[in-house]
Amino acid sequence: MGLRSHPLPITMLLKLEGITKRFGSLVANDHIDLEIRQGEIHALLGENGAGKSTLMNILYGLYTPDEGRIFWKGKEVKIRNPRHAIDLGIGMVHQHFMLIPVFTVAENITLGKEVTRNRFLDMNEARKRVEELSQRFGLEVNPDDRIESISVGQQQRVEILKALYRGAELLILDEPTAVLTPQEVEELGKIMKRLVAQGHTIIIITHKLKEVLHLADRVTVIRRGKKIATLDAAGQTEAELARLMVGRDVILTVDKEPAKPGKVVLEVKNLHAKNDRGVEAVRDVSFTVRAGEIVGIAGVDGNGQSELIACLTGLRKPTSGTVTVNGQDVTGQSPRRIRDAGVGHIPEDRQKRGLVLNFTVAENAALGDHRAFARRGWLSYQRMVDKAKEIISGFDVRPPRHDYLARSLSGGNQQKVIVGREILRNPDLMIAVQPTRGLDVGAIEFIHRNLVSERDAGRAILLVSLELDEIMNLADRILVMYKGQIVAEVPGHEATEEGLGLLMMGGSASA
Amino acid sequence: MPDQSKWKAGLRAIGIPVLATIVGLLVGILCILIAGKDPVLAAKAFYRAVAGEPRMFGNVLVSTIPLIFTGLAVAFAYRAGLFNIGVEGQYLMAQIATVVVGVWWTPPQGFEWLHPIFALGAGAVAGAIWGGIVGLLKAWKGVHEVINSIMMNWIALFLADWLLKAYLRPDNSRAASYDLQQTAWLSQGLIEGSRLHTGIWIALGTAVVVWIILFKTPLGYEIRAVGHSPGAAEYGGISVARALIITMAISGAIAGMAGSVQTMGLNHRFNETTALLGYGFDGIAVALVGRLHPVGVVLAALLFGALQASSGLMQAMAGVPKAVVSIVQAAVIFFVAAEGLWSFLQRRRAKKEVTPA
Numbered sequence: 001m002g003l004r005s006h007p008l009p010i011t012m013l014l015k016l017e018g019i020t021k022r023f024g025s026l027v028a029n030d031h032i033d034l035e036i037r038q039g040e041i042h043a044l045l046g047e048n049g050a051g052k053s054t055l056m057n058i059l060y061g062l063y064t065p066d067e068g069r070i071f072w073k074g075k076e077v078k079i080r081n082p083r084h085a086i087d088l089g090i091g092m093v094h095q096h097f098m099l100i101p102v103f104t105v106a107e108n109i110t111l112g113k114e115v116t117r118n119r120f121l122d123m124n125e126a127r128k129r130v131e132e133l134s135q136r137f138g139l140e141v142n143p144d145d146r147i148e149s150i151s152v153g154q155q156q157r158v159e160i161l162k163a164l165y166r167g168a169e170l171l172i173l174d175e176p177t178a179v180l181t182p183q184e185v186e187e188l189g190k191i192m193k194r195l196v197a198q199g200h201t202i203i204i205i206t207h208k209l210k211e212v213l214h215l216a217d218r219v220t221v222i223r224r225g226k227k228i229a230t231l232d233a234a235g236q237t238e239a240e241l242a243r244l245m246v247g248r249d250v251i252l253t254v255d256k257e258p259a260k261p262g263k264v265v266l267e268v269k270n271l272h273a274k275n276d277r278g279v280e281a282v283r284d285v286s287f288t289v290r291a292g293e294i295v296g297i298a299g300v301d302g303n304g305q306s307e308l309i310a311c312l313t314g315l316r317k318p319t320s321g322t323v324t325v326n327g328q329d330v331t332g333q334s335p336r337r338i339r340d341a342g343v344g345h346i347p348e349d350r351q352k353r354g355l356v357l358n359f360t361v362a363e364n365a366a367l368g369d370h371r372a373f374a375r376r377g378w379l380s381y382q383r384m385v386d387k388a389k390e391i392i393s394g395f396d397v398r399p400p401r402h403d404y405l406a407r408s409l410s411g412g413n414q415q416k417v418i419v420g421r422e423i424l425r426n427p428d429l430m431i432a433v434q435p436t437r438g439l440d441v442g443a444i445e446f447i448h449r450n451l452v453s454e455r456d457a458g459r460a461i462l463l464v465s466l467e468l469d470e471i472m473n474l475a476d477r478i479l480v481m482y483k484g485q486i487v488a489e490v491p492g493h494e495a496t497e498e499g500l501g502l503l504m505m506g507g508s509a510s511a
Numbered sequence: 512m513p514d515q516s517k518w519k520a521g522l523r524a525i526g527i528p529v530l531a532t533i534v535g536l537l538v539g540i541l542c543i544l545i546a547g548k549d550p551v552l553a554a555k556a557f558y559r560a561v562a563g564e565p566r567m568f569g570n571v572l573v574s575t576i577p578l579i580f581t582g583l584a585v586a587f588a589y590r591a592g593l594f595n596i597g598v599e600g601q602y603l604m605a606q607i608a609t610v611v612v613g614v615w616w617t618p619p620q621g622f623e624w625l626h627p628i629f630a631l632g633a634g635a636v637a638g639a640i641w642g643g644i645v646g647l648l649k650a651w652k653g654v655h656e657v658i659n660s661i662m663m664n665w666i667a668l669f670l671a672d673w674l675l676k677a678y679l680r681p682d683n684s685r686a687a688s689y690d691l692q693q694t695a696w697l698s699q700g701l702i703e704g705s706r707l708h709t710g711i712w713i714a715l716g717t718a719v720v721v722w723i724i725l726f727k728t729p730l731g732y733e734i735r736a737v738g739h740s741p742g743a744a745e746y747g748g749i750s751v752a753r754a755l756i757i758t759m760a761i762s763g764a765i766a767g768m769a770g771s772v773q774t775m776g777l778n779h780r781f782n783e784t785t786a787l788l789g790y791g792f793d794g795i796a797v798a799l800v801g802r803l804h805p806v807g808v809v810l811a812a813l814l815f816g817a818l819q820a821s822s823g824l825m826q827a828m829a830g831v832p833k834a835v836v837s838i839v840q841a842a843v844i845f846f847v848a849a850e851g852l853w854s855f856l857q858r859r860r861a862k863k864e865v866t867p868a
Contacts, residue, residue, distance in 0.1 A: 315745060336748030345746070353746040358739040367736070367747040374729045 012074070013038040013170060013201050014059075019068035021054055028054040030225040031068070036170070041192055041202045043216035043233065045209075045245055047440035049410045051225040052205045056172050060092045061085040091168025093159040095175040099147045106130045106143035109162045133161055138194050152301070153184035160191070164200075171195065173204045177211055178438055181300045182468055182501055189215050207245070207440045209238040209252075210469075221245055246442050256452045259476040262291035265342075265429045265460035266312070271321030273307045281307040282318070283484040289429065294451065294461040296475025296492070298468060300504050304484035305464050306348060309433055312462075313345045314338040326428055339368055344427030346418055346435050348464075350411070354418040357407040361397070362388040364406050365421055387424070395420035396446065412443035419447055423454060430454060433464045448474060468497050482506050528800055528807065531846035532814060539839035548830050556828035560821035567820075569705025573777065575816030579714040580769030581794025582801055582808040583721050588642075588762035589803050590725060591754060592738040593649070597660025598766040598791035600667030601641045603784065605634030605767030607671050609774045610679055610781045613691035626694040631713070631771045638767015639760040641667060646759025650752035656759070664787055675781060688781040697776035708776030715809065717765060722805040724761070734758050766794070796844045815840060 014036040021029040028051045036042050046052045057063045059070070061079040070077055072088055079085050085092075099108050106127045115126040130143040139157040147155060156176065163171055177185045192202055192215060206212065212219050212233055219236070221228040221244045228244050242250040266289040275281035281304045289295045299305055310316035312323055314335035323331045325341045339345075347353035355364050362381065365388040366373045373383045388402035395416045397409070406414060419435065432451060436444040451474060455461050465471050471478055472495050480488040480503040488503045543550045561571055581598050588595035612633040618626045645663060648654040679688040697708040725731040736744040737754040745751055769790065774781060797815055801807030822836040 313746075314748075334748065334750070335746060336750075339748050347746055349742070352740065352742040354743065356736050356740045356743045359736070363732070366732070367743065370732045370736075370747070370749075371729050377728065379727055379729055379732055 011038050012036070013072075015071040016055075016059070017069045017071070019055065019058060019065050019070070021051075021058060021063060021065050027225050029058070029065070032222070032225075032227045034220055034227065035230070036201060036203060037218075039196055039199060039201055040217045041196055041204065041215055043212040043219040044203060044205045044222065045207065045212055045219050045241060046222035047207055047245060047442065048412050048438070050222045050245075052222055053174060055222070056092065056174065056203070056205055059085070060090060060172065086166050086168070089167055089169035090172065091163025091166060091170070092172040093156065093163060093174065093176065095178060097155050097159050099155060099158060101146070101148040103147060104143065105141050105145050105147065105150070105158050105161075108147055108158055109133075109143075109165050111162075113166060130161065130165070133164055137161075137164065137191065137198070139191060151184075153180055153187065156180070156188070157191070160195075168200070170201045170203065173202065175205055175207075175438070177206070177208065181466060181504075182497075183300070183505070185211075209241045209245075209441070212236075212241060213238065223247055242441050246440075250441050250445055252441075252445075254448045254452055254473050256474075257456070259293040259455065261293040261476075262458060264288045265291050265326060266462065267322075267324040268312070269322045269324075271308070271311060271318050271323065273304075273311050273316060273318045275304075275307050280319075281484050282311065285321070285481075285484075285486055287479055287486060287489075289460040289462050291428070291458050291460050292455060293476045294455050294463055294474050294492075296471040296478045297462070297464045297481055298471045298478055298500055298504060299466075299481035301466050303481050303504075305433075305481055307484075308481070309348070309431060309464060312338075312431060313343065313347075339425075342428035344422035344425050344430045346415075346422050346430070346432040348433040348437075350414050350418055355406040355414055358405060360388075360403050360405055361392070361409070361417055362402040364388075364417060365391055365402070367421070369425065387421075390424060391417055391420035394424070395450075412439045415439055415443065415447070419450060423450060427459065429460045429462065431462045431464075434466065435463070436465075436467070436470060444470075468500055471495075472497070472500070480504055524802055524804075524807075528802060528811070528847050531800070531849075532843050534846050535839050535843035538842040539835060542835045542838050543829075543831055546832065546835065553825050553829040553831045556825040556831070557817075557821045559828070560824040561817050564704075565702050566704030569702035569707035571813070571817045571820040572702075572707050572711055573705065573816075574819045575812045576708075576710045576714050576776070577769045577773050577790060578793055578797050578812035578815050579718060579809055580765055580772065581790050582797030582812050583718060583805060584762045584766035584769070585791075585794045585798035586801065586803040586805070586808050587721055587725070587765060588758055589798060590731075590738045591734045591758040592741070593646070593656050593755065593758060593762070595642065595645075595660060595759065595762045595766070596657055596791060596795070597642060597645055597663045597763070598769075598794045599787050599789070600660070600664035600791075601638035601763040601766035602770035602773075602790050603667040603671045604641045605638040605770035606774045606781050607674055607679070608633040608637035608767075609695075609771040610688050610691065613695035613775065614679075614689045617692065618694060623694040626692065627697060627775055630691070630695045630775055631768060634767045634771025634774075635764040636767075638770070639764040642763015642766065643756060643760035645763075646756040649759070650755045664791070668784065668787055671781070671784065675783060679781060686783040691775065691779045695775055696779055697772065699776070706777060708772075710772035710776040713768065713772055717768065718805040718809050721765070725805075730757070766791075769794075796840065800843060800847045802847075814843070 012035055016032060016034040019029050019032045032055060044052045054063065058065050059079065061081045061084050070079060077088065106123065109130050110126045115122045115129065127143045134141050139161055141154055141157050141161065147158065160171065176188060180188060196202060204215065213236060216233040218230060219233050220230040223245060238252060242252060269286050271282055271285045272280060273282040285308060297305055307316060311318045314333055314337065317332045322329060325343055328341050330338050330341050351357060356367060362384040366384045373380055385402050391397060392400045392402060397413050397416045406417065422430065436447050451461060463471065463474055472492065475492045478490045478492055478495050478500065479486045480500060482504060490500065540550045543553050560567055562568055584598050585595055609630045612630045616629065641663060645656050645660045648659055649656050675688055681689060697710050699706050699708045701707040701709065725735065733744065733749045733754050736747065736749055737751050741751050793815065797808055797811045801811035818836050818840055822833045825831040825836065826833055
């Protein structure tokens with residue numbers, strides 16, 4: 001290639017030219033060009049597996065590109081490793097935080113670049129600097145709190161402070177809102193605006209359309225490793241961005257008929273339960289779910305939803321109260337008994353609960369029912385393979401391979417395996433917890449349509465989600481959970497984001 | 512095309528232990544050179560000890576038999592995510608049980624064939640109890656199996672010693688128990704001139720049974736699910752506690768059969784034991800080198816059996832110290848366990864290829 005240097009305008013902080021990265025036969029990044037202006041919030045939008053993270057990992061020095069050039073402040077650089085990236089002024093906040101739970105905020109932030117005096121740690125000075133930094137950017141954290149005792153949203157701020165402490169001018173945030181509540185997302189937006197106002201530049205990696213419109217100045221869409229377009233975020237619509245991202249028109253809202261509720265399938269009465277720390281997390285919860293309706297539970301994470309669901313699925317024993325499925329008392333029964341009573345469960349954590357990642361897709365197709373796949377005491381692989389094929393074809397699992405390890409599938413396809421498996425069991429009650437967390441638009445659309453058609457087939461569906469959009473889109477009735485109690489019930493068609501948001505914070509609906 | 516990935520995975524699974532063995536042997540040759548001995552002569556001695564005569568090979572198999580059992584025991588537990596360091600104790604308790612049945616129970620006339628079966632069964636049950644206790648404590652109280660099984664080893668060692676001295680021997684002058692009745696012996700002479708006994712068939716049969724349990728039964732599915740992901744297993748309606756207890760009991764039974772078969776086929780008595788002899792640790796090594804798969808365990812046991820059986824002749828013929836054989840064993844284990852190192856080096860190479868461009 002030519003040796004001429006590129007004179008860049010002063011406003012250009014970073015320029016990527018023809019970046020290509022191959023993993024074996026897979027081209028993760030295919031000649032991607034990207035320009036980041038000084039002081040902008042730039043969104044990198046794409047479905048899971050589109051190559052966003054690969055591109056950013058190249059920028060952060062975790063991968064070496066096979067082709068292409070990187071210009072930082074007008075000068076060509078080869079970023080050798082993360083340390084080099086940090087020295088240049090590039091900071092990254094990963095989706096999964098890299099913090100030490102038992103260390104304090106200040107210790108985590110200064111880790112690797114500790115403040116010392118006479119070769120000893122000077123924690124007083126470190127604390128002071130962290131405080132200074134957090135005040136300057138309005139990132140309220142207490143330097144003395146331990147990481148394990150603060151909320152996820154605060155942990156994220158610690159990660160951002162960590163990058164700023166190391167002198168980052170460009171911040172890369174990987175899926176920053178995946179773990180946040182609506183209010184925390186709002187807060188993050190303010191923080192980002194403040195950072196930009198003080199001269200920083202931000203790249204957010206995301207597949208959420210709303211965020212792009214809400215937070216970003218410009219957006220670059222990536223599909224299957226290729227750059228599709230770079231646009232000004234202002235004036236775009238969700239539908240247009242979705243079309244660019246997926247490559248076809250996407251229906252963002254679910255069309256559904258009014259529910260025709262039938263007999264009561266799930267009845268919960270005066271349920272109480274404790275969390276892992278022995279504190280009461282579910283307090284006197286009573287509700288019912290009928291056949292043919294979707295009941296949504298809305299709430300900020302950590303208000304007892306997880307414990308409630310664990311009680312309903314047998315993963316936790318309630319301290320008092322009753323759970324009845326189809327008239328059968330299943331209070332405190334084992335997960336197997338509850339499954340046998342006609343309950344399907346799409347769990348909150350697909351990698352820890354929903355799948356055995358080191359099993360093949362076929363073996364996972366039998367999870368929850370594996371004894372039914374035995375013939376005279378012998379495990380029948382043929383039956384597992386048949387079931388897996390049914391799931392793969394019915395739920396569009398890609399690649400369509402029953403002999404692949406579940407680990408090797410993308411998050412969306414892992415979720416399709418779980419959803420398919422649970423739906424094909426034909427349960428009377430389906431408990432779906434965060435069924436589309438971390439999935440891209442296409443997969444969300446698909447799973448939502450399936451849940452609605454299950455409802456129309458007369459199943460009772462209990463949906464727990466932290467995404468208000470999802471709840472409002474799907475649920476016929478919405479229960480709001482706050483501090484372990486159900487504080488309100490709202491008919492689905494009457495719900496508004498503001499109203500639910502207030503209820504979730506413990507306010508009243510009339511406000 | 513469709514099976515390419517499987518082939519690759521299979522090749523990798525076999526390739527690394529084979530490569531590790533070769534590197535281990537090279538390290539051995541290096542040690543022999545450093546010791547100032549002739550590696551060619553040592554190789555000749557090794558060959559003679561392993562395949563020089565049929566009876567030599569028979570002796571290799573004699574050393575292999577207990578290693579197959581102990582390797583299987585460790586590998587089986589590992590599939591459920593449990594590290595069974597208690598093989599040694601299970602082995603000792605099984606020997607005691609086998610001695611009791613072999614010495615004091617006399618089968619009725621015409622039913623002599625029952626004697627080895629009962630003696631072996633008693634050993635397996637004793638091992639299962641000794642292992643099951645560890646599983647029970649883990650499932651019930653969350654006691655870590657490594658700590659627990661190490662302590663069970665010491666309990667077994669001194670319990671066996673006390674039982675031997677108090678009840679199992681005729682008088683103080685004898686450093687062993689009564690002899691087993693001949694009806695409880697496993698017949699020797701599978702290969703003329705060697706002490707190879709029918710325990711080899713029991714060992715190979717056990718390997719087949721382990722493979723069947725793990726991969727062809729619902730129980731094996733549960734065990735592997737628990738081993739890979741206890742959370743997912745629980746979600747799927749599998750009782751993790753039950754799986755842990757059953758796994759440790761079966762693992763203990765297999766370890767126990769090692770002791771029983773050794774007693775019935777080779778020693779015909781329980782010899783006084785004042786220290787833990789390392790059967791359990793050999794089992795861990797065999798299981799690791801055999802990559803936790805029954806077929807791999809049998810092959811690894813054969814390798815270690817050959818190294819053990821040849822050490823005597825290598826010392827006599829080539830003056831190679833026995834310690835060198837141990838070094839070779841250690842080197843093989845090291846290089847197999849260092850798989851992480853291999854993939855690390857590969858990644859480095861891949862990176863190097865990219866940067867100069």
